[in-house]
Amino acid sequence: MRLNDIEQAMLGGKLGEPRKWAIEQQMRVGRFFDAQDFVPISQVHLMADAESLGPIGVEFLEDLAKAPAEHRRVRVPTITDPRGIDFDAYRRLGQTESMAGLEQRAIDAFRAMGFLMTDTCINYQTVSPPVLGEHIAFGDTGSTIYANSVQGARSNFEGGPSALAAALTGRTPRYGYHLDEKRKATRVFLLRDRPKDLSDWGALGGVIGRKLQSYWEVPAILGVEAPPTSDELKHFGAALASYGTVALFHMVGVTPEAPELPAVIDDEAPASEMIAGDDLRAFYASYGGGGDKLDVVVFAAPQLSLYELQQLADLLDGRQVHPETSVLVTTSPEIKSAADRMGLTQRIERAGAIVLKGVCFYQMHAREIGEAMGWKRLMSNSAKLVNIIGGYGYVPSLGTMAACIDAAVAGRVPEKVA
Amino acid sequence: MPEERLIRGHVGIGPKVTGEALVADDYFSARYDLDRIQGVFSRPSHKLHGKSYVGKVLVLLGAKGGVATAWMLRNMVEMRRAPLALLLNTANPIMAQGAAFADLPFMDRFEADITKMVSSGDQITVDPGGGLVLITKKR
Numbered sequence: 001m002r003l004n005d006i007e008q009a010m011l012g013g014k015l016g017e018p019r020k021w022a023i024e025q026q027m028r029v030g031r032f033f034d035a036q037d038f039v040p041i042s043q044v045h046l047m048a049d050a051e052s053l054g055p056i057g058v059e060f061l062e063d064l065a066k067a068p069a070e071h072r073r074v075r076v077p078t079i080t081d082p083r084g085i086d087f088d089a090y091r092r093l094g095q096t097e098s099m100a101g102l103e104q105r106a107i108d109a110f111r112a113m114g115f116l117m118t119d120t121c122i123n124y125q126t127v128s129p130p131v132l133g134e135h136i137a138f139g140d141t142g143s144t145i146y147a148n149s150v151q152g153a154r155s156n157f158e159g160g161p162s163a164l165a166a167a168l169t170g171r172t173p174r175y176g177y178h179l180d181e182k183r184k185a186t187r188v189f190l191l192r193d194r195p196k197d198l199s200d201w202g203a204l205g206g207v208i209g210r211k212l213q214s215y216w217e218v219p220a221i222l223g224v225e226a227p228p229t230s231d232e233l234k235h236f237g238a239a240l241a242s243y244g245t246v247a248l249f250h251m252v253g254v255t256p257e258a259p260e261l262p263a264v265i266d267d268e269a270p271a272s273e274m275i276a277g278d279d280l281r282a283f284y285a286s287y288g289g290g291g292d293k294l295d296v297v298v299f300a301a302p303q304l305s306l307y308e309l310q311q312l313a314d315l316l317d318g319r320q321v322h323p324e325t326s327v328l329v330t331t332s333p334e335i336k337s338a339a340d341r342m343g344l345t346q347r348i349e350r351a352g353a354i355v356l357k358g359v360c361f362y363q364m365h366a367r368e369i370g371e372a373m374g375w376k377r378l379m380s381n382s383a384k385l386v387n388i389i390g391g392y393g394y395v396p397s398l399g400t401m402a403a404c405i406d407a408a409v410a411g412r413v414p415e416k417v418a
Numbered sequence: 419m420p421e422e423r424l425i426r427g428h429v430g431i432g433p434k435v436t437g438e439a440l441v442a443d444d445y446f447s448a449r450y451d452l453d454r455i456q457g458v459f460s461r462p463s464h465k466l467h468g469k470s471y472v473g474k475v476l477v478l479l480g481a482k483g484g485v486a487t488a489w490m491l492r493n494m495v496e497m498r499r500a501p502l503a504l505l506l507n508t509a510n511p512i513m514a515q516g517a518a519f520a521d522l523p524f525m526d527r528f529e530a531d532i533t534k535m536v537s538s539g540d541q542i543t544v545d546p547g548g549g550l551v552l553i554t555k556k557r
């Protein structure tokens with residue numbers, strides 16, 4: 001890789017050990033993907049919950065944080081993805097002091113490096129939305145795909161170590177979705193029936209994601225007649241990224257790089273593949289219903305916007321969650337604060353649900369929580385969450401927000417979910 | 419003489435190792451698919467469900483899922499709950515970033531579908547620096 005003077009200085013250790021580690025990590029990745037050089041970035045979003053970090057990862061962060069301030073401070077604004085502990089609620093979720101202790105150590109290290117602890121995966125809605133053509137290093141699949149696709153920014157999936165490295169160097173290897181030629185559509189899907197509910201948009205992302213084979217596939221979606229809302233695109237993108245490990249989509253007539261299909265096609269357009277309502281119904285059915293006792297309903301992945309919290313409060317008004325079912329709702333600290341101020345949190349919690357801030361369910365030691373609380377049957381309106389959570393020992397079902405609330409009140413998974 | 423086959427791939431990450439293959443035409447995510455304490459595949463729908471991956475050269479189609487694997491591989495290596503190496507037909511950045519952070523042998527972009535060239539139980543030498551894989555078929 002070609003290095004400029006400052007990059008050479010980092011590699012030579014002249015700007016401290018953390019930056020030397022960082023640029024070496026980035027060069028290993030850059031060479032793997034045949035990057036020729038680095039591209040400066042304007043902001044970093046880092047995923048580093050304590051479950052993923054583990055004790056080894058936390059010790060690594062603490063070592064970096066011991067360096068002199070001029071060596072350890074991040075070079076661009078750097079914010080955080082949801083964490084694993086809500087310090088106001090962790091005990092009643094069966095999380096341990098050991099988990100909380102590991103979390104606190106990670107937070108202390110991040111603060112020492114100059115991180116802004118936003119603890120959110122909806123930063124593209126709530127912190128600093130990227131703009132068209134902005135080179136960034138985003139570290140959550142949902143935030144990356146939204147920033148790339150809906151906002152036209154440029155990022156690869158930057159997993160924790162690489163997002164941290166990008167924060168320390170202020171740049172990232174120029175490969176993948178930083179390059180014009182990689183942003184062209186490779187598959188075309190034609191939407192016949194417009195999704196209605198947020199979970200339908202998630203299901204659509206899941207249906208398309210299951211058809212894609214690699215990170216390097218870029219789907220273009222035709223047939224979306226009117227712009228979806230930000231929350232609809234959020235659920236669609238998060239599920240698409242989760243099921244398909246995809247970081248970019250074009251929605252023709254909606255997203256900024258695709259006013260028309262030819263704008264994102266190099267030569268001849270691939271044959272379009274039809275997606276219809278039956279595909280979405282089959283997707284819901286793949287998770288089943290069953291009539292079983294329902295242990296927990298989770299609204300998360302991505303964290304809820306203020307609008308989603310209002311919708312949830314409206315659905316819960318005058319109702320009570322079944323005593324043997326738990327309902328968890330996650331959002332960012334800033335949106336939680338707004339929801340508190342506007343009375344939404346109180347309305348949701350009056351019905352028996354719990355609103356958590358700065359966390360996301362699958363990043364909270366979900367296996368251990370399930371074992372501590374006796375939770376196995378889970379229901380969510382997040383297609384992304386039901387994709388992830390099976391590996392943690394849960395049996396998930398997907399439903400609309402309204403169906404999830406009905407199920408939580410009844411205490412049972414509905415016989416039919418779609 | 420055991421049957422041997424040399425396969426070329428893109429230059430990878432990590433040191434040269436030799437070990438036993440564990441193969442499936444399925445995908446990989448440390449968070450979605452694994453019980454990292456027990457060292458087994460825990461996702462019920464995964465084709466290696468219930469199988470131990472510890473110390474094996476894991477051969478799969480590609481990466482799926484989220485970003486957590488980038489942190490998790492190093493923890494798995496240090497806790498001795500990691501595969502010996504990881505071979506994918508197509509990497510995503512997360513797997514490469516995680517392998518670089520963990521110094522875990524990792525390769526992709528082979529001359530043909532690697533999951534069809536190797537069977538579980540075969541011995542494999544993975545040479546990421548040379549972009550080479552030597553397969554010795556089990557008898």
